[in-house]
Amino acid sequence: MPVEHSGHQGGPCGKRVGEEGWRLGWSVPGMARREEQAEGDNHLSLAGNERRPALVASLGTLGLWLQDMADSAQAQKLVYLVTGGCGFLGEHVVRMLLQQEPRLRELRIFDLHLGPWLEELKTGPVQVTAIQGDVTQAHEVAAAVAGAHVVIHTAGLVDVFGKASPETIHEVNVQGTKNVIEACVQTGTQFLVYTSSMEVVGPNIKGHPFYRGNEDTPYEAVHRHPYPSSKARAEQLVLEANGRKVRGGLPLVTCALRPTGIYGEGHQIMRDIYYQGLRLGGRLFRAIPASVEHGRVYVGNVAWMHVLVARELQQRPALMGGQVYFCYDKSPYKSYEDFNMEFLGPCGLRLVGTRPLLPYWLLMLLAALNALLQWLLRPLLLYAPLLNPYTLAMANTTFTVSTNKAQRHFGYEPLFSWEESRTRTIRWMQAMDSSAQ
Ligand SMILES: NC(=O)c1ccc[n+]([C@@H]2O[C@H](COP(=O)([O-])OP(=O)(O)OC[C@H]3O[C@@H](n4cnc5c(N)ncnc54)[C@H](O)[C@@H]3O)[C@@H](O)[C@H]2O)c1
Numbered sequence: 001m002p003v004e005h006s007g008h009q010g011g012p013c014g015k016r017v018g019e020e021g022w023r024l025g026w027s028v029p030g031m032a033r034r035e036e037q038a039e040g041d042n043h044l045s046l047a048g049n050e051r052r053p054a055l056v057a058s059l060g061t062l063g064l065w066l067q068d069m070a071d072s073a074q075a076q077k078l079v080y081l082v083t084g085g086c087g088f089l090g091e092h093v094v095r096m097l098l099q100q101e102p103r104l105r106e107l108r109i110f111d112l113h114l115g116p117w118l119e120e121l122k123t124g125p126v127q128v129t130a131i132q133g134d135v136t137q138a139h140e141v142a143a144a145v146a147g148a149h150v151v152i153h154t155a156g157l158v159d160v161f162g163k164a165s166p167e168t169i170h171e172v173n174v175q176g177t178k179n180v181i182e183a184c185v186q187t188g189t190q191f192l193v194y195t196s197s198m199e200v201v202g203p204n205i206k207g208h209p210f211y212r213g214n215e216d217t218p219y220e221a222v223h224r225h226p227y228p229s230s231k232a233r234a235e236q237l238v239l240e241a242n243g244r245k246v247r248g249g250l251p252l253v254t255c256a257l258r259p260t261g262i263y264g265e266g267h268q269i270m271r272d273i274y275y276q277g278l279r280l281g282g283r284l285f286r287a288i289p290a291s292v293e294h295g296r297v298y299v300g301n302v303a304w305m306h307v308l309v310a311r312e313l314q315q316r317p318a319l320m321g322g323q324v325y326f327c328y329d330k331s332p333y334k335s336y337e338d339f340n341m342e343f344l345g346p347c348g349l350r351l352v353g354t355r356p357l358l359p360y361w362l363l364m365l366l367a368a369l370n371a372l373l374q375w376l377l378r379p380l381l382l383y384a385p386l387l388n389p390y391t392l393a394m395a396n397t398t399f400t401v402s403t404n405k406a407q408r409h410f411g412y413e414p415l416f417s418w419e420e421s422r423t424r425t426i427r428w429m430q431a432m433d434s435s436a437q
């Protein structure tokens with residue numbers, strides 16, 4: 001279990017540390033346990049042999065240590081590659097792998113933008129290799145994948161605000177995924193986990209609700225927006241690649257994880273909404289009915305599911321290969337705005353209105369005006385507000401999941417409870433607040 005940085009004080013805007021302080025301090029409890037065991041045995045051996053010189057006890061400790069080295073040398077043999085490893089989700093996947101995957105010998109982190117925090121990871125027993133690269137460049141992807149046993153492909157352009165062109169979104173999310181698949185085939189990597197999205201399913205352009213559905217719930221998935229369309233196509237490519245022969249003749253084993261709206265430490269949209277509220281005098285104005293449920297899942301649990309599915313895919317390829325799994329935990333079913341207030345409220349913001357303050361037709365008009373403004377201003381500047389026709393429709397359509405497929409197929413249970421997820425997110429926001437002041 002990751003260890004928080006010390007000094008975090010909970011509670012409404014309590015004592016805070018700088019934003020860097022929110023990065024989880026990570027220890028490897030197993031190592032601590034091993035030392036305790038050695039100490040314990042040492043104590044035991046002394047109790048049974050009071051007259052024996054300390055040398056015997058030390059030999060006991062040395063024997064345990066050597067056994068540990070032998071075990072870990074035998075165990076540490078896998079090479080993992082995480083694309084997008086410096087992103088919001090990617091960073092949590094990287095840290096979770098270092099914490100929870102004992103067989104890791106090398107962890108490669110492939111990203112267009114490498115984070116400075118990677119340096120701190122290079123002091124541990126696992127070889128951490130940072131690779132600055134572009135998934136749209138097949139040769140860069142092939143070079144990074146070569147020799148990896150497992151690829152976790154999270155890299156992507158997550159844009160529903162019109163920041164990137166449809167062509168760019170397709171180039172990164174679809175062509176980039178094709179490049180990852182082909183690299184696995186050409187270099188002989190056998191296991192590929194793809195970070196897909198709830199949006200592969202919906203909400204669809206008709207605004208049909210998806211109420212606590214699962215992986216088998218019938219739903220008319222109809223996309224026009226570039227982002228969900230690209231995620232749907234990429235997921236399809238990954239699942240179709242399952243069973244292809246890779247170099248060396250073994251079958252490629254793939255699966256896709258579908259997170260709903262991810263929240264937690266490092267969530268940029270939550271950060272943007274928080275600062276918007278500060279600019280409005282600590283107030284946010286309700287735009288979506290409280291009855292519209294929107295699925296959310298804590299980033300630490302999404303990261304844990306990635307680590308676990310990557311491990312179990314190697315053990316149960318026949319069952320798990322070609323499968324999709326929604327990412328889920330115990331986060332409550334609430335409207336997008338009410339859910340955000342679980343974290344924004346303890347940081348001093350208030351959501352005004354028990355029902356939307358503006359009629360839906362007026363919100364649609366404002367969203368359309370934002371889209372028009374974005375188009376008119378594009379030659380001069382990037383205007384990308386939260387409210388646009390797509391985000392309004394999405395926020396206004398119920399989409400929640402209720403499933404246990406990941407538990408049935410590979411024993412997934414959330415690593416973090418709702419209370420822990422909420423507390424960690426609040427602490428991160430409070431740390432962010434202090435670094436902004
Ligand atoms: N955030 C969510 O709520 C959510 C929900 C469901 C699924 N997802 C999926 O999870 C994945 C990660 O999303 P995120 O929220 O962490 O986004 P993010 O933007 O924080 O991270 C994406 C990472 O990919 C990297 N990247 C982008 N283009 C690249 C390229 N051409 N080559 C190499 N790296 C590139 C970025 O630098 C970034 O580090 C995405 O595939 C996204 O579709 C996100």
Ligand SMILES: CC(C)[C@@H](O)CC[C@@H](C)[C@H]1CC[C@H]2[C@@H]3[C@H](O)C=C4C[C@@H](O)CC[C@]4(C)[C@H]3CC[C@]12C
Nearest residue numbers: 158160197199260261287336386387391392394395
């Ligand atoms: C301005 C109001 C209408 C405000 O309530 C808009 C909220 C809006 C920005 C978000 C509502 C739903 C979000 C999306 C959802 O959580 C799932 C997603 C899938 C994931 O793959 C990427 C992120 C996202 C599209 C997420 C983006 C923000 C919302 C649209």
